[in-house]
Amino acid sequence: MTPRAYTFPPGFLFGAATSSYQIEGAWNEDGKGESIWDRFAHTPGTIEDGSTGDIACDHVHRYREDVALMSDLGLDAYRFSISWPRVLRSGTGVVNDAGLAFYDRLVDALLEKGIRPFATLYHWDLPQALQDRGGWPARGTVDAFCEFADVVSRRLGDRVKDWITLNEPFVSAVIGHWEGRHAPGHSDEREALAATHHLLLAHGRSVPILRANVPGGRIGITNVHQPTHPASPSEHDRLAAAEFEGLLNRTFLDPLVGRGYPDVVPYDCGLLESFVRSGDLQAIAAPLDFLGVNYYTRRIARSTAIDEAENASRTVHERPGPTAMGWEVYPEGLFETLDWIHANYHFPEYYITENGAAYPDEVGADGRIQDDERIAYYDLHLEHVARVVEAGIPLRGYFAWSLMDNFEWSYGYAKRFGLVYVDFQTGTRIPKASYDWYKLKSAEWRGA
Numbered sequence: 001m002t003p004r005a006y007t008f009p010p011g012f013l014f015g016a017a018t019s020s021y022q023i024e025g026a027w028n029e030d031g032k033g034e035s036i037w038d039r040f041a042h043t044p045g046t047i048e049d050g051s052t053g054d055i056a057c058d059h060v061h062r063y064r065e066d067v068a069l070m071s072d073l074g075l076d077a078y079r080f081s082i083s084w085p086r087v088l089r090s091g092t093g094v095v096n097d098a099g100l101a102f103y104d105r106l107v108d109a110l111l112e113k114g115i116r117p118f119a120t121l122y123h124w125d126l127p128q129a130l131q132d133r134g135g136w137p138a139r140g141t142v143d144a145f146c147e148f149a150d151v152v153s154r155r156l157g158d159r160v161k162d163w164i165t166l167n168e169p170f171v172s173a174v175i176g177h178w179e180g181r182h183a184p185g186h187s188d189e190r191e192a193l194a195a196t197h198h199l200l201l202a203h204g205r206s207v208p209i210l211r212a213n214v215p216g217g218r219i220g221i222t223n224v225h226q227p228t229h230p231a232s233p234s235e236h237d238r239l240a241a242a243e244f245e246g247l248l249n250r251t252f253l254d255p256l257v258g259r260g261y262p263d264v265v266p267y268d269c270g271l272l273e274s275f276v277r278s279g280d281l282q283a284i285a286a287p288l289d290f291l292g293v294n295y296y297t298r299r300i301a302r303s304t305a306i307d308e309a310e311n312a313s314r315t316v317h318e319r320p321g322p323t324a325m326g327w328e329v330y331p332e333g334l335f336e337t338l339d340w341i342h343a344n345y346h347f348p349e350y351y352i353t354e355n356g357a358a359y360p361d362e363v364g365a366d367g368r369i370q371d372d373e374r375i376a377y378y379d380l381h382l383e384h385v386a387r388v389v390e391a392g393i394p395l396r397g398y399f400a401w402s403l404m405d406n407f408e409w410s411y412g413y414a415k416r417f418g419l420v421y422v423d424f425q426t427g428t429r430i431p432k433a434s435y436d437w438y439k440l441k442s443a444e445w446r447g448a
């Protein structure tokens with residue numbers, strides 16, 4: 001690997017991220033209610049390897065060991081999410097104190113080690129009881145989310161100052177309700193569009209609640225973004241690119257800055273707008289302190305509206321050597337994405353709240369995991385992170401996805417994204433070579 005030289009300004013945060021359903025386990029302990037992911041994973045045929053998140057990394061029981069690893073890794077910050085049904089079994093009403101107490105212990109353990117907690121309120125594990133009442137397509141879920149945000153921020157707001165309302169509402173709405181590959185596993189455009197609006201409204205309506213409960217709080221939302229390139233210069237591919245870009249990037253950004261929903265999109269705009277009531281768009285545009293961006297890859301858009309044979313030949317090709325997810329490694333897209341967002345939306349600050357790659361890691365004869373491809377992925381992407389900062393874009397930190405191998409949604413345990421290897425039979429954690437690399441490099445960058 002060619003050594004690269006790039007630096008970061010003082011105070012830039014190097015972190016790692018996880019989410020509740022993917023690591024916690026303890027799915028039905030201490031009064032926790034069922035989530036839509038518990039229900040979905042327990043439904044045969046939904047998860048590629050037939051697994052569930054029942055135990056996952058058993059983080060609820062092993063969080064001390066995990067915080068010790070974070071501390072050894074030298075993390076400045078840790079992004080985790082809060083399981084809504086662990087705190088409110090049925091989504092609203094009686095608070096499950098034992099569940100909330102887990103997050104108290106986790107936050108205290110982080111602070112003891114000098115690690116800044118970034119809490120995400122919603123990383124896809126909706127209480128099943130709320131799904132039974134209509135889930136995100138039902139407007140009542142917005143009020144329920146506000147109640148959840150209030151309960152959690154009252155309890156943790158004295159210690160947690162960085163809050164992310166939602167993780168990737170695009171994925172909740174579109175993959176969960178339109179493509180059906182994620183919980184709740186529905187395939188319905190109407191549901192997906194209602195969910196889109198209600199997720200964004202829940203975000204916006206929770207912002208003032210978080211501000212009131214968290215003195216000195218810093219509040220943002222995390223989106224997934226991809227630069228989208230037409231596969232050829234044909235008008236069909238250009239339209240396909242504009243539509244995908246409209247859905248993935250603009251539908252989830254325009255309303256945050258008060259522009260309402262965009263019009264070049266692959267869905268029925270009238271239908272989406274039919275869910276908007278007076279005052280909603282103002283609520284969604286509540287000023288934020290930062291935007292979180294999850295960046296993994298780009299999208300090459302090819303039209304499906306005409307026959308492949310009639311379309312122009314492809315001029316844009318994926319580079320060889322995708323990750324185990326089949327995602328192209330396209331590091332310059334990280335710069336492209338941040339540059340485009342900042343030029344068009346001007347959020348006050350940014351974080352890369354996820355970036356990383358799955359590879360088929362194996363434990364070597366010496367007990368080590370020599371994940372050179374992951375190191376190369378991080379190295380290439382961090383170089384572009386440094387370029388973003390150099391360009392004067394107010395990017396304040398970077399979170400690797402993920403601290404440890406975990407339950408990768410509909411792929412189960414087959415896709416390993418961790419800096420730490422997890423043996424899912426025994427729960428044993430083994431830091432990978434990428435962990436040593438990130439530890440060394442971030443220490444160097446901090447000291448530079």
Ligand code: FCB
Pocket residue numbers: 019022167168171224294354401408409417
């Ligand atoms: C993101 C999710 C995260 C993880 C990574 C690989 O879309 O936010 O939970 O699954 O992809």
